Amino acid sequence: MEEVDNIIIHSLKQIGCHIGEDVKNLTNFPPELLVETVASCIQLIDPSLSLPKSLPSNLAQRFSTTATLAEACKTLGFRGDIGYQTFLYSNVSEVRRVYMFLIEKLPKDDIQEELSVGVIVSILLH
Template structure:
């Protein structure tokens, strides 16, 4: 898992987050850096978000900020359990999963830093339809054509193939 952590730390350093060069494991990050990292990732993904980068001093404000970050991650489609405790009282596995999710959602270098927008050109529409169709087919059960009930007709007890 050190390789995964080094990749995560590399991406976080590219976001101009001040991470000590001695840090080799994501669990070694202080809470302040974890909150700053999550906030900067979310702001890169969606510029319209207004999140505090610095951790507030009061515990109730800290919980509020961490809860807000967790809520945004859930809204973005993060499937695992996430709450304020994920950021304030972190464990290595949960932290690794949440940062992998955030980094996967970061815009590529060539893209603008805005929320994903759909273009109306025919190529992107076709690719989207192909992607949706492949997703449907992957999640459906494959039935051999000879067993497909839509290709057969019944005539009494006799079943014959059509088409």
């Protein structure tokens, strides 16, 4: 899975997400980074959606922000189980599925075609 995480991180950096060099895999993604990167992906996929890119400190607002992101993913066609907990209390395999879905949906101008989910899936199968 480390190679898949590297591909995802590289893809996120290619679209302008600021991910520190110390972040080597998705297990190191804090909720704040999840929100920022997922919101960035969604806005590239559908610019008409206005989504917050930061996680508020207020607990109620955190739930609202992450629920909004989860709903946006569902609107784009994500079929997996997703909700506020995906961002606030993340399970790395769930997060990986969300990123693979979003990266596949990105306009091909924004990311190299070779980094498509097809490549990621083939890595997962080997």
